[in-house]
Amino acid sequence: MSITFKKKISSTSNTRLPIGTRLNSNGTLLLTSSGISSLDTFVGEGLPIGSLVLIYEDKYSNISDSILRCYLSEGIYNKHDLCISALRNDPTENLPTKEEYKLLDNDLNNENDKMKIAWRYENLSTINSSSSSSSTTNIHYDLQSTKSISNELIEQIKIHKLTWNDYIQTQTQTSISYRNYLLKSLHQLLTTNYSSQSIDKRILRIGIQSLSLSLFDHDNKSHFDELFSFLYYLRILLRTSLATCIITLNEKSKLFETLADIVFELKLSNINHSDYIGFCQLIKLPRLNTIQPFIPDTWDIGIKLIKHRKNIIFEKYSIPPDLSQDASRDDKHKTLSCSSSTQLDF
Amino acid sequence: MFDELTALLDDTNRTSSHGSILITSLDFDSNFLLQHFLSYSLKNTLNCVYISLLTPFSHLKHVQNKMGNTLKTPEISSSSLMFIPLFSSLSDQFFHEKSSLNIDDLCKMIQQQVIASPDIIIIEDLQILRHLLKFSDIQVLLMQRKLRHLFPNAQFITQISISDDENDDENFSSSSFINMLKRIHNKHLFVRSLTTGATKDISGQLTYTGPSQSNLWTNIIIRKCLFRLTDRTLNLITSAV
Numbered sequence: 001m002s003i004t005f006k007k008k009i010s011s012t013s014n015t016r017l018p019i020g021t022r023l024n025s026n027g028t029l030l031l032t033s034s035g036i037s038s039l040d041t042f043v044g045e046g047l048p049i050g051s052l053v054l055i056y057e058d059k060y061s062n063i064s065d066s067i068l069r070c071y072l073s074e075g076i077y078n079k080h081d082l083c084i085s086a087l088r089n090d091p092t093e094n095l096p097t098k099e100e101y102k103l104l105d106n107d108l109n110n111e112n113d114k115m116k117i118a119w120r121y122e123n124l125s126t127i128n129s130s131s132s133s134s135s136t137t138n139i140h141y142d143l144q145s146t147k148s149i150s151n152e153l154i155e156q157i158k159i160h161k162l163t164w165n166d167y168i169q170t171q172t173q174t175s176i177s178y179r180n181y182l183l184k185s186l187h188q189l190l191t192t193n194y195s196s197q198s199i200d201k202r203i204l205r206i207g208i209q210s211l212s213l214s215l216f217d218h219d220n221k222s223h224f225d226e227l228f229s230f231l232y233y234l235r236i237l238l239r240t241s242l243a244t245c246i247i248t249l250n251e252k253s254k255l256f257e258t259l260a261d262i263v264f265e266l267k268l269s270n271i272n273h274s275d276y277i278g279f280c281q282l283i284k285l286p287r288l289n290t291i292q293p294f295i296p297d298t299w300d301i302g303i304k305l306i307k308h309r310k311n312i313i314f315e316k317y318s319i320p321p322d323l324s325q326d327a328s329r330d331d332k333h334k335t336l337s338c339s340s341s342t343q344l345d346f
Numbered sequence: 347m348f349d350e351l352t353a354l355l356d357d358t359n360r361t362s363s364h365g366s367i368l369i370t371s372l373d374f375d376s377n378f379l380l381q382h383f384l385s386y387s388l389k390n391t392l393n394c395v396y397i398s399l400l401t402p403f404s405h406l407k408h409v410q411n412k413m414g415n416t417l418k419t420p421e422i423s424s425s426s427l428m429f430i431p432l433f434s435s436l437s438d439q440f441f442h443e444k445s446s447l448n449i450d451d452l453c454k455m456i457q458q459q460v461i462a463s464p465d466i467i468i469i470e471d472l473q474i475l476r477h478l479l480k481f482s483d484i485q486v487l488l489m490q491r492k493l494r495h496l497f498p499n500a501q502f503i504t505q506i507s508i509s510d511d512e513n514d515d516e517n518f519s520s521s522s523f524i525n526m527l528k529r530i531h532n533k534h535l536f537v538r539s540l541t542t543g544a545t546k547d548i549s550g551q552l553t554y555t556g557p558s559q560s561n562l563w564t565n566i567i568i569r570k571c572l573f574r575l576t577d578r579t580l581n582l583i584t585s586a587v
Contacts (some may be wrong), residue, residue, distance in 0.1 A: 028408055091406055183441075225477055229440075233441070257373075288405065289404070289408035289409065289411055290577055292549070
């Protein structure tokens with residue numbers, strides 16, 4: 001029998017943490033939310049500061065772009081600076097706004113009134129498997145929002161955009177690939193403003209969309225090597241910075257997974273009349289400052305849009321029970337009669 | 347350190363510096379094995395050189411702390427651990443546009459930072475040298491040879507990760523490269539993930555290949571087992587198959 005003790009984290013230590021971050025349950029990692037609280041529960045309470053997240057995009061990149069947008073919005077509401085590199089579309093246009101709603105007491109009471117058989121459990125609170133059991137406040141981002149985030153919030157942060165036009169302008173002086181240009185820009189940004197040693201503890205959220213586009217290749221023959229190099233040097237930079245990075249890729253490779261801290265793959269749902277718009281398969285979870293990573297209840301997650309397709313949630317994918325008639329037992333050959341058979345066969 | 351793993355490797359009676367160990371992994375992070383050997387060397391006050399291509403010192407410090415070892419600073423001192431952050435040199439070379447490093451440069455860099463004759467040398471993932479610096483298989487093997495020449499009395503613990511991608515790639519014929527590495531190491535530990543993903547009871551599969559202890563001839567022992575890994579323990583579960 002093993003006895004484990006958890007280190008008590010003093011409440012005063014939270015006052016020195018950067019805004020929008022918290023310590024994990026062991027007190028060894030600084031975490032921040034991805035913007036989707038249900039996703040946070042599957043990756044170990046949040047994204048570790050200094051970590052690299054890889055997302056293999058779904059077919060039309062809708063879900064991956066939604067995750068990126070929620071991640072960036074969460075940064076704005078938590079006063080984190082943003083750094084974006086995107087060629088397909090600008091994720092900062094029409095960023096989703098935050099919605100907070102609490103589970104009302106009436107809702108809980110109504111559920112308790114239904115308990116006619118399990119009456120002993122009336123006074124216990126309900127447990128929602130898709131979100132933190134200790135929280136009754138759910139935070140979601142409205143993906144269909146027509147309102148924009150208030151300018152007051154946006155003015156409090158810095159948004160760095162690394163665009164193709166900026167890259168082209170640098171090409172007149174030096175000739176480097178777009179990925180190398182990205183890396184050197186990030187190196188300058190992270191070492192000067194977001195180093196872990198800096199006094200002003202500001203967090204930077206980096207979002208890079210579709211990094212594996214062959215448009216970014218300097219040499220088509222060394223496509224994987226270029227990507228590997230990019231991820232390697234970026235990971236080293238992130239480890240000494242107060243930053244997190246989400247990169248979406250449109251191709252899979254196990255080589256990249258050795259360098260990333262969190263990896264998951266998104267797929268569109270091909271099941272008609274299903275509640276799920278897509279599925280998420282967790283591939284790798286972070287092992288920062290620990291040997292054994294967080295093990296989720298399941299590695300297969302369903303993705304839903306709730307509240308009239310405004311909010312995205314991740315939940316344990318459950319296969320509905322088979323209620324077909326074939327599943328029922330066949331009682332034809334059973335007999336309960338005690339009468340002895342006329343034919344005895346020994 | 348993990349006692350069950352020590353018992354499997356039968357290292358408690360190790361007296362000589364021979365018996366290098368190759369650690370390979372398929373789609374699984376085998377860093378915990380490096381942590382085990384580091385912990386072993388610290389607990390037995392052996393001089394250990396940790397050549398890091400990816401892992402920062404802070405990670406080592408936290409993990410070793412859970413294993414009962416205290417690491418103070420990464421600076422080289424009279425302590426038994428010499429931590430060599432090769433990733434810093436590689437990163438510095440890239441961002442400051444210095445000339446690319448070759449094998450001689452790397453070996454010289456390592457030699458300069460080793461102050462005491464090491465008993466154990468731990469080398470992190472060699473795949474990084476292949477894909478990042480584009481070293482060929484021959485160059486990586488040559489580097490291993492040079493390090494053995496520089497530190498003849500040290501026991502080498504070498505890690506290399508394999509991915510499924512490489513089995514189809516003509517340029518990276520990992521199987522022949524792995525076989526060459528196995529030849530220059532005495533023992534081999536192979537770790538892989540479960541196809542269904544790790545659970546809280548089973549983390550992965552481990553295969554140990556090593557020499558038997560017969561005086562008449564050398565046999566090869568192969569032991570396969572499942573394992574359960576926590577921050578402090580490694581439990582080996584004999585497979586029923």
